[in-house]
Amino acid sequence: MTLGEASGAEGDGEGGPLEGEAGPRVLLQDNAWSLFGLTFATYWRNARALLAATAVPSALVAVLTSVSLVLLTVDGAIVNGMPVPWGVPPVWVLVVGAAAVGVGVALSGIALGAGVLVGGAALLGRRVAVADAWRAALRRLPASLIWTVLMTAVLLALTMGAATAYGSGIPLWVVIPAALVLAAPAVPVFVALPVAHLEGIGIFRAVAVAWRMARGRWLGHYLFVLGAMALSFTLTTGVSWAVGHLPGYLGPGVPLGAALSGLALVVAWPWMLLLLAAPVAYSDYRPELVPSLIRDCDAERVDQTLPPEPAEGRSLAPLLGKALVPVVLVAALLVPGLLVLNPLGAPAGSDRETGIWSASSTLAVVPDDTGAVTLAGWKSGSITAVECAPVCSASDLDQSAPHSGASQAVVGDEIAFAYWRNHFEDDVHDGIVLGTCDKSDCTDVEPLSLLRPPGDDYPLDARVALAPLGDGLVVVLTATGGSESETATVQKVHGYYCADTDCGDPQAIELPAVPTGENLGDAATTLGVATGDDSDGFAVSAYDAATGAVHVISCPDTECAEPAVHQVVEPEVARPPVVVGDRLGARVQLRPDGTPVVVYRAALDGAVHVVDCQDAACAEFTDRAVTAPGWARPVPGLDLDSEGRPQIATFDLSEGRLVLVSCADSGCAESETVPLARLDGDPVFTELALDPADRPHVVWGQQFEGLHGTQRGSDQLFSCLDARCGA
16 A cells, blocks of 8 residues: 655645555545546546447447337336336246346446446546456446435435434424535445456455545545535435426427436536545545544555556447447437337327316316417316416416306307306306406406396206307206205206307297206206307207216207207116216217217116217117126216317226227217226216317326325316327
């Protein structure tokens, strides 16, 4: 063992034999700040070799990781840029994944060892060829792996201790300095990696040597290690944070943050290893220190450990220079890139919280051709507009909560809403409040219209549905709960047409009376209305909550002088169980040719059925079940693709998944079921809308049994990246 000698105005020194003796020598630094600057200069001068030593093994790790992650989508999906398996992967996938993990761990250890060999040798004034560094790192692979375990244990202990202290009420400004102070004794653990590789000793002995090297120089060693850790943390979290706050440049589910973080980490990884190796090249020799208690880099061991310096003729520099850029890009971008390419064709999309709860009313879902989605619903007593582009941002619009029967629609830049309300202003009658407001500001809503069915026997409750029609609205409602309707077998369906969204002069529409039964829950979709894009006609679906029967009312225009009504579902039961009352209902959509399509949840067994009308009046139709039975299934969501084929959002209760049933024809004689998300609780509702590119956007909710009873989370929005979710 030899002591380092400080000499020269710039603080360069040589560690090696005493003056007058022959033997190996290494360059040392006696000034921490000049050594810190030297890490920059060393990276700049040796960037090609440093990046090759670390990026090539990292690229191979990226290939193995990509294959393993893609294989997880054999029975799964890609959600928010990451694979999500639906269950336990097949055995062969687990075997391939385990082998990839083993090889990847070994390659990561080689990248660590080769990086500190090339970088540490450069700081000591020596050169190591990249190929020689890989071979030496392979021989000392156990030291790199054991060091990784030790470093991870230290970081985990510090993180858990800080989290526990902060959770106990200790202020953050106390926790962070305390964690930094407690991290100081662990500095030799981090420095042990370059010591072990440069001097060729075991990792535990290297920890002891690093401890002796730090005596009298602890602050310098600590600052180098802290700089290395801060560089890694800042780059990965900083880039991800920046990308997450630039939603305008991202599409749903594109893992740009992961790609940029990986690229930044690959480029900065060699500098982090140089900072870890810097304490080995730090001498700071002071005569007042007892020589037997301190230790510099052992030049003789370094000379014995490092491979011979490469001759000019065997340099790989030209080849590495040509291949380095693609290698670095592969190492950083292959994993997110393959998941974006999705070679196995797994369902791909994004899943986001909307910030609203809409189980007690319908929810308007309006996507545009860019993939952005506008939602309108109810939250904590207020109408809420949500813009998801792709991050969801909610705006409460200052309207009091409905008592029941709420519905809303997005018409251009406005939200039209209708709901049942008692004691409307000074009127002695209750009624349906109808109003519109801007999506961004609903604090001043004028005028408000009151829609009341004619007659003296005014009901106690009502159901309402509305849909945009041209520049205006169509509103339909049924009344229940009055003295006459308590015993009535049919209820009058009342319709109104508004020529504009202000609806100052609603036009009453006479519609046939049909059975709708007693409303068993706020979420029951007993009434629906659909309008066409190129006509003034509309269709109404009326679900009888008492028997499960479904009627379709068709109107060719807004006057509806001769409405057609047909029963498309026969009565099934006398009265469904109360526990499934709020899961009952039907939805209706109009094809471009004016023929209705209805989906409904069967009252008896909960299966989802599709009713395909053969004409505009639905006098002829087919009825097909497209799911298995399931009493917990709520009303499915429905929309039509650009070819008029039904697309249905519902739940596969046997597998516990949210699914899209994509019909291959108008009557759904053939269909494909695409799983989209895992169901962790009890399903509550689904709403579905397709954008102009036929990409489904599903809003869904579930509830859980907690300590304080049934609890609901925020509604989720799942947006598929492909038309019909890849079906």
